[in-house]
Amino acid sequence: MTGVLGVDGARGGWVGALVVGAKVTWLTLPSVAAALAVDAEVVGIDMPVGLPATGRRECDLLAKRELGAAHPRVFLAPPRGVLTATSYAEAGALHRDLAAGAGMSVQTWNLVPKIREVDAVADDVRVVEVHPELSFAVLAGRPLVAKRSAAGRADRIEALRRWLPDLVQVPPGDDGLDALAAAWSALRWLLGTARTLPADPPRDELGRPMRIVS
Numbered sequence: 001m002t003g004v005l006g007v008d009g010a011r012g013g014w015v016g017a018l019v020v021g022a023k024v025t026w027l028t029l030p031s032v033a034a035a036l037a038v039d040a041e042v043v044g045i046d047m048p049v050g051l052p053a054t055g056r057r058e059c060d061l062l063a064k065r066e067l068g069a070a071h072p073r074v075f076l077a078p079p080r081g082v083l084t085a086t087s088y089a090e091a092g093a094l095h096r097d098l099a100a101g102a103g104m105s106v107q108t109w110n111l112v113p114k115i116r117e118v119d120a121v122a123d124d125v126r127v128v129e130v131h132p133e134l135s136f137a138v139l140a141g142r143p144l145v146a147k148r149s150a151a152g153r154a155d156r157i158e159a160l161r162r163w164l165p166d167l168v169q170v171p172p173g174d175d176g177l178d179a180l181a182a183a184w185s186a187l188r189w190l191l192g193t194a195r196t197l198p199a200d201p202p203r204d205e206l207g208r209p210m211r212i213v214s
Contacts, residue, residue, distance in 0.1 A: 005183060026171055043127050044183060052077070060076050076108070132178035
């Protein structure tokens with residue numbers, strides 16, 4: 001039986017949650033290429049796939065709206081041109097030019113290497129973009145409290161057990177939880193029960209859909 005893989009960025013690489021039936025296998029992955037070498041029918045990844053030439057993606061704005069007070073958990077994907085930058089100063093200047101004068105946070109700049117990694121393999125039809133906070137909100141029926149709090153971790157494990165009742169071992173920290181939520185959305189995509197933001201996603205200049213699957 002082939003499974004689904006959820007992938008979340010972590011320090012020095014990526015965390016993967018491979019789900020086959022009710023079994024979860026935790027993976028430490030050095031690269032997105034390594035994730036795609038895993039035997040999985042769908043790979044749900046918490047990183048932008050389709051990128052705008054200019055401005056903002058509708059899917060990011062819709063995700064922020066859905067999360068309400070928790071909207072800061074969704075970062076706005078940068079325009080594709082920013083990926084060519086070699087410094088934060090250069091990236092900031094490009095971002096202002098391409099995003100109607102809006103600045104770019106250091107947090108977003110720190111994600112650019114991982115966005116580049118995903119961009120290099122984004123034509124693989126198994127890859128779908130997810131956002132764990134949206135996945136958890138759909139799974140739990142509401143946005144959850146901050147994931148780095150004890151209550152937030154407990155809420156997320158409880159939500160995941162609605163899907164995997166026998167779930168016991170979850171790595172410390174939040175990357176494993178997010179990877180498993182990404183796997184849940186990947187499975188829904190595989191089964192044809194997922195929803196997307198927006199419902200009819202536009203495509204970027206490379207033909208990749210700009211959407212978030214949950």
